[in-house]
Amino acid sequence: MNVITAPTLPSDITLPEWLRECLIAQNSLRCDLPERDRQEQGLICQAFDFAYCLHEGQNRASGEPYICHPIAVAGLLRDLGGSGAMIAAGFLHDVVEDTEVTPEEIERRFGAEVRHLVEGVTKLSKFNFSSKTERQAENFRRMFLAMAQDIRVIVVKLADRLHNMRTLEHLPDDKRRRIALETREIFAPLANRLGIGRFKWELEDLSFKYLEPEAYRQMQQFVTDKRVDREARLDRIAELLRSHLTELGIKCHELSGRPKHLYGIYQKMQRQQKQFHEIYDVAAIRVMVETKDECYRALAVVHDSFCPIPGRFKDYIGLPKPNRYQSLHTVVIGPHGRPVEVQIRTLEMHHIAEYGIAAHWKYKETGGSSTTKLTTEDEKFTWLRQLLEWQSDLKDAQEYLENVKDNLFDDDVYVFTPKGDVVPLNRGATPIDFAYRIHTEIGNHCSGARVNDRMVTLDTPLHNGDIVDILTQKNSHPSLDWLNFAVTTGARNRIRQWYKRSHRDENIDRGRDMLEKELGKNGFEALLKSDPMQAVAERCNYQSVEDLLAALGYGEVTLNLVVNRIREAIKAQQPIAPALPSADDTDAAIRAATMAAPPRSFPSAKDSPIAGVEGLLYNLAKCCNPVPGEPILGVVTLGSRGISIHRQGCQNTESIPGDRLIPVSWNPVETKGRPQTYLVQIQIEVIDRVGVLKDVLARLSDYDINVRSAQVKTIPGQTAFINLGIDIRDHSQLEKTFTQIRKMSDIINLRRVSQVDEPTDKS
Incomplete structure (x- = not known):
């Protein structure tokens, strides 16, 4: 080259x-x-x-x-x-x-x-x-x-x-x-x-x-039209302040008016529902002095020269912003009777305000290290550490995105411990968020809170400067209601984690029932105590079979994943352990029979998705709701309803004589326009909180799943149950839908249930 x-x-x-x-x-x-x-x-x-x-x-x-x-x-x-x-x-x-x-x-x-x-x-x-x-x-x-x-x-x-x-x-x-x-x-x-x-x-x-090009041009016009009057007004205020500061021996490096950026003005107009002429801080006076002490002395000069507006003073020197911004902000009534914002800072503070993290690169401070890595001592990056922690806590992509954007945009609220330590929290945070920020165990045993020496409810929003004291009791524990007002992601995750741990026995039983229904009772207990089952648990990153069952019970792993891992483990063990009990004798027998005698080749019926029932009356069984892609079995009914189509392994087919069973399969029916769908009833057990149904329905909508019916059952202080009837094209779509729902952090359990409606015949 x-x-x-x-x-x-x-x-x-x-x-x-x-x-x-x-x-x-x-x-x-x-x-x-x-x-x-x-x-x-x-x-x-x-x-x-x-x-x-x-x-x-x-x-x-x-x-x-x-x-x-x-x-x-x-x-x-x-x-x-x-x-x-x-x-x-x-x-x-x-x-x-x-x-x-x-x-x-x-x-x-x-x-x-x-x-x-x-x-x-x-x-x-x-x-x-x-x-x-x-x-x-x-x-x-x-x-x-x-x-x-x-x-x-x-x-x-x-x-x-x-x-x-x-x-x-x-x-x-x-x-x-x-x-x-x-x-x-x-x-x-x-x-x-x-x-x-x-x-x-x-x-x-x-x-x-x-x-927003139209709004942008309008803001440009507003700022340009008033610029001459504004600059003249600010120049007069600046000159007055300069003379007063000089009299007191305070050296001013810069004293001038600076315009706010257009988007900032526009945001304030939208947020406060005001017209442009009602926004008083379109421009501000910036005072730059030598030392921090001179900042506060200059503030006294400003308040002595002009009347300050109560409640409009902010001390970002004593309490810097999370991005290390420091300044004194105050709003006073100027000589023209209009409010004027004044910002006071040192040259170093101004440099940090303009350049941020670039003002103090770590590799310069430490004499030339090659990287600028995040350290636990570096308070400047608390927000980044939180985002990294959420990567393991939040498995649901949508919730992770919402918390990321909230953390990037929201301003922090600064509150104090009784010892005077500053604790930054998200705006709208409550004493519960504060308790979990201090320590997980303080949050788990929180029984009440004092804010500024007054007892308050745990859902009280905290404000800048509040002194918060958390009351704890040994027997206290989190309530599911806390999820309705906890704001920070850390608090919400720890509440959920406590709930899952405290209901471990229930979750183990639930996971055991789910697995038993899928694999059958025959040999199930022996399977749970076998070496292959322990290998399955370890492969799924759990130390014991009970840990795996608990995770299955509250939805951290899917039933389909566990079953597949079990079958893989049994197959791997068969050459050296032929006596190992089968996971499901009934299911294995049905599958073996199906393999030995494949379904007869039937002519395709354009109006029927089922091959093997041509010309016969048939219906899809409501006990198991089969969908395309699942192995199915035909049962000759004793009444006048013809052939009933079940999923292979359905419990209702276990006691039916073999002469009433016929092999059937799904036809690869081609449909024009929207594909045919099948109603599937599902039940979702969730941690009860405001908006959980909306979040579930939004997740289904994202994946183009139509919801025919929805019913919610809640009991105060317990989990809620959501029963949904959804339209599914095939088994593959159903599995993907279950996977996406289980990723949501509030989901405890998810299963298919039988349909309550009367079955309808098809011909």
């Missing part, structure tokens, strides 16, 4: 001044720079040269050379204060995906650190956050795992996304909207959580521009 030399600057693109100076300085081999700076400068120049050659001849949708994009991304990372490795990764972030260069070659040329960053960004680029629920949840999980390993990976991705948003007008409309929606829902909140304010505001405004 021909690599351009540093002085041979490309003539077909305009390089930013910082890069041009870097290339010239590298060529001149300046010796006055420290060794580390020379090494970083060399790495940056080599990465640019390499990317320039690889992307040569490639163009973006706008028609400009593709290299302009990596240059812009590298520039954004440089502005954030990124290291040479990060800036090099900005140049190279697309080469693995868009060229034939391998990660191994990246490492050979630029080192393991640059390869790690480039590979991380390449993997993130493949994630599609607008896809189906399971895939979207999996992409979130992988993204947060990558962030935990090295937070710089997501920062490079944010820089990549920001420049793509700046040039989004060159893409088709549908693609613009998809990318803008993903940016507003995922990447702007991530930038906010990382404290990178300058990225967050621009990402939100650009998303606003493409998702």
